[in-house]
Amino acid sequence: MQAKQHMHLEAIEQSEKVPVTVALGDGIGPEIVQATLKILTAAGARIAPEYIDIGEQLYLAGHSSGIAPQAWTSLRRNRVFLKGPVTTPSGDGYKSLNVTIRKTLGLYANVRPCVSYAPFVATLHPQLDIVIVRENEEDLYAGIEHRQTDEVFQCLKLISRPGCEKIVRYAFDYARSHGRKKVTCMVKDNIMKMTDGLFYKVFQEISVEYPEIVAERYIIDIGAARLATQPGRFDVIVTPNLYGDILSDITAEMTGSVGLAPSANIGDSIAMFEAIHGSAPDIAGQGIANPSGLLLAAVMMLVHIKQAEVAARIHNAWLATLEEGIHTADLHSTNSQRLVSTNEFAEAVIQRLGQLPESFKAVSYQNAAEPIQPTFRYQRAQPAQKVLLGVDVFLHESQFSPEQLASRLLNLTDGVLHLQMITNRGVKVWPQGYPETFCTDHWRCRFMAQTPEQPVSQRDLIKLLSVLTELGLDVIKIENLFSFNGERGFALGQGQ
Numbered sequence: 083m084q085a086k087q088h089m090h091l092e093a094i095e096q097s098e099k100v101p102v103t104v105a106l107g108d109g110i111g112p113e114i115v116q117a118t119l120k121i122l123t124a125a126g127a128r129i130a131p132e133y134i135d136i137g138e139q140l141y142l143a144g145h146s147s148g149i150a151p152q153a154w155t156s157l158r159r160n161r162v163f164l165k166g167p168v169t170t171p172s173g174d175g176y177k178s179l180n181v182t183i184r185k186t187l188g189l190y191a192n193v194r195p196c197v198s199y200a201p202f203v204a205t206l207h208p209q210l211d212i213v214i215v216r217e218n219e220e221d222l223y224a225g226i227e228h229r230q231t232d233e234v235f236q237c238l239k240l241i242s243r244p245g246c247e248k249i250v251r252y253a254f255d256y257a258r259s260h261g262r263k264k265v266t267c268m269v270k271d272n273i274m275k276m277t278d279g280l281f282y283k284v285f286q287e288i289s290v291e292y293p294e295i296v297a298e299r300y301i302i303d304i305g306a307a308r309l310a311t312q313p314g315r316f317d318v319i320v321t322p323n324l325y326g327d328i329l330s331d332i333t334a335e336m337t338g339s340v341g342l343a344p345s346a347n348i349g350d351s352i353a354m355f356e357a358i359h360g361s362a363p364d365i366a367g368q369g370i371a372n373p374s375g376l377l378l379a380a381v382m383m384l385v386h387i388k389q390a391e392v393a394a395r396i397h398n399a400w401l402a403t404l405e406e407g408i409h410t411a412d413l414h415s416t417n418s419q420r421l422v423s424t425n426e427f428a429e430a431v432i433q434r435l436g437q438l439p440e441s442f443k444a445v446s447y448q449n450a451a452e453p454i455q456p457t458f459r460y461q462r463a464q465p466a467q468k469v470l471l472g473v474d475v476f477l478h479e480s481q482f483s484p485e486q487l488a489s490r491l492l493n494l495t496d497g498v499l500h501l502q503m504i505t506n507r508g509v510k511v512w513p514q515g516y517p518e519t520f521c522t523d524h525w526r527c528r529f530m531a532q533t534p535e536q537p538v539s540q541r542d543l544i545k546l547l548s549v550l551t552e553l554g555l556d557v558i559k560i561e562n563l564f565s566f567n568g569e570r571g572f573a574l575g576q577g578q
Contacts, residue, residue: 099130100387103156107166108137109361110371110424115166117373117428118380124432125396127384132156137168137361141176148179157187163354164383166376167361177225180356184218189347189354190245191252192216192326193382196333196343199442202405203338204415210313212333215256216326217249217281218347223323230558231478234507234524241277241322246284252348253320254292259452264296264317265289268305268325276573281322309333330358339412341372344379346386353386355379369423372410374400377431390447396431397447401439403430466566470538472499472530474572475550476559480523484511491527494549498542499529503575510577528575530563 104119106112119131134153141148148168157163168179183189193215200208226238250267257265267285269278282299289297300308302325308315310332321329334343340359347354357375365371377400384393407419408430414421422430438444479487484504491501504512505528506521529546531538543562550557564571 099128100162100389101160102129102131102383102387103134103153103160103163104131105134105136105153105163105165105168107361108139108169109167109363109366111137111166111168111361113366113369113371113424114357114373114376115164117424118164118377120428121377121396121399121431122380122384122392125392125399125435127380127392127396128389129387131164132160136165136179138171141171147177147182149182154186157183157352161352162383162387163352164376164380165354165356167357167359169361169363181223181225183354184347187352187354188219188349189352190217190219190248191348192218192330193256193346193348194326194330194334194343194358195378196330196337198337199342199401199404200338202407202417202441203342203409203413204417205336205338207313207336210333210337212309212313212316213256213260213262213318214326214330214333215249215253215318215320216330217245217321217323219323220245221323228559230476231523232480233522239274239277241280243280243284246281247288250281250285250288250320253318254288254295257295257318258292262295262317264298265292266305266316266319267297267299268302268319268321268329269299270302270325272301278322285320306332310336334358339372340375341410341412342374342378344375344377344382346379346382353383355383355386369425370411371424372412373424373428374410385447385450390450393450394445394447395435397445398438399431399434399436401442401445402434402437403427405439405441406430467568469565470540470543470562471534471565471570472502472528472538472563473543473546474561474563475527475529475546475557476561477525477527477550478523478556478558479525484515484521484525487525487527488512490553490555494546497545497549498531498536498538499546500532501527502530503528503578505575505578508576510575524558526575528563 104115106115122129134156136149136153140150148170170176170178193213195213196210198205198208198210220240220242222237222239224238224240228236230236253265267282269282271278271282285297285299306329309329313336319329330343331340334340343358345356345358356379359375362371377396381393381397407417408422408427409418410422410424410427488501488504503510505526506519506524509519511519511521547557
């Protein structure tokens with residue numbers, strides 16, 4: 083009878099476990115993932131790990147994305163992913179697996195809390211408590227790159243209105259649900275007026291819906307400088323992809339170690355949890371890595387799957403371990419009492435399960451905010467009145483000066499389109515260029531109708547390209563120039 087009852091209880095316990103996809107990753111990944119799972123098991127986390135292989139060995143086995151097709155099935159079925167860091171092999175042809183997973187599964191919000199643990203972890207900023215909300219799908223991380231000439235390479239920066247709306251709204255929803263008082267937008271819209279300009283414009287539009295939250299903007303350069311010296315100015319920071327990656331590493335390091343920072347990647351229906359640091363192959367296998375970043379990411383995961391009590395038990399045991407001076411090598415300082423290995427640190431946390439920290443404020447997740455349900459519902463606007471005004475033609479040419487190139491192009495009088503400007507790396511070099519301007523072999527030649535009223539058609543573009551080809555010019559790319567509802571949809575040249 084007792085055996086049957088035990089089996090029944092065991093079956094209930096098993097049925098309550100949440101399936102979680104787990105990847106050990108590369109470098110220090112297996113060490114910190116195993117240490118983290120050991121703590122989760124000891125704390126009573128009700129999860130059922132399902133392991134997949136990703137990373138360097140998959141790349142080298144011929145999977146160019148670093149992940150096998152069957153692994154996607156596990157990720158899409160379980161919808162919760164605890165991931166160790168991965169190594170992207172050096173050399174052409176290998177794309178970042180982290181970016182691939184985030185974009186493929188729609189994990190648009192990368193949430194990176196950065197907290198100082200002074201005085202037990204040495205830091206110049208003992209009060210630091212900042213959350214970076216990083217856009218996760220767009221920007222230069224689209225990874226669209228081309229070699230266009232012998233000397234010039236290109237990377238496209240893509241920013242969309244839906245992408246901006248999703249991440250900005252998430253940042254304000256996060257601030258509201260977590261009792262945060264301010265959201266700061268960091269962009270470089272004084273230079274990238276259309277891409278970063280769109281991000282800030284959307285930020286302004288959405289911020290008015292959250293009147294209780296202070297909304298501010300910083301240009302990324304001075305914003306990063308202020309963050310490094312006066313972090314108390316900031317609470318939640320929302321920013322495009324590349325800036326967010328850089329800012330969160332800087333902020334995490336300011337807390338005392340980048341190894342302390344967790345990361346949650348959130349989408350509409352799937353979430354991935356990881357440390358923000360990389361695979362650190364230089365210390366792999368030595369047993370000295372700090373599992374804290376991944377462990378705190380696992381705490382975020384437990385809150386996400388509504389196991390708040392277990393999350394708090396682990397977090398408080400981890401705080402108690404830190405304040406007793408039990409530190410891995412990256413944290414070891416005069417404040418440390420004992421230098422421990424990865425596994426010894428995990429054992430120390432396990433021994434303190436059920437304890438509360440004495441110096442740090444104890445953590446409770448019982449009243450934690452529910453996982454944010456995305457409120458973004460993009461409604462496509464009515465198509466704008468789109469008018470073709472001209473074309474930028476990019477040429478590969480190393481023999482001509484700007485004046486010589488212009489002389490050839492000005493002879494193209496048979497057609498609607500006429501040469502208006504030549505730039506080199508964005509700087510106007512004709513008309514009225516200057517000899518001090520350094521030029522490469524990559525030229526942008528802007529052709530426009532002679533009068534604004536003159537209509538331009540796709541046939542005019544084809545005719546122009548045919549003439550350029552007949553002249554023996556090497557056309558490497560074109561960009562059509564449009565207006566949208568009468569507003570110019572392209573930037574002027576620098577100096578135009």
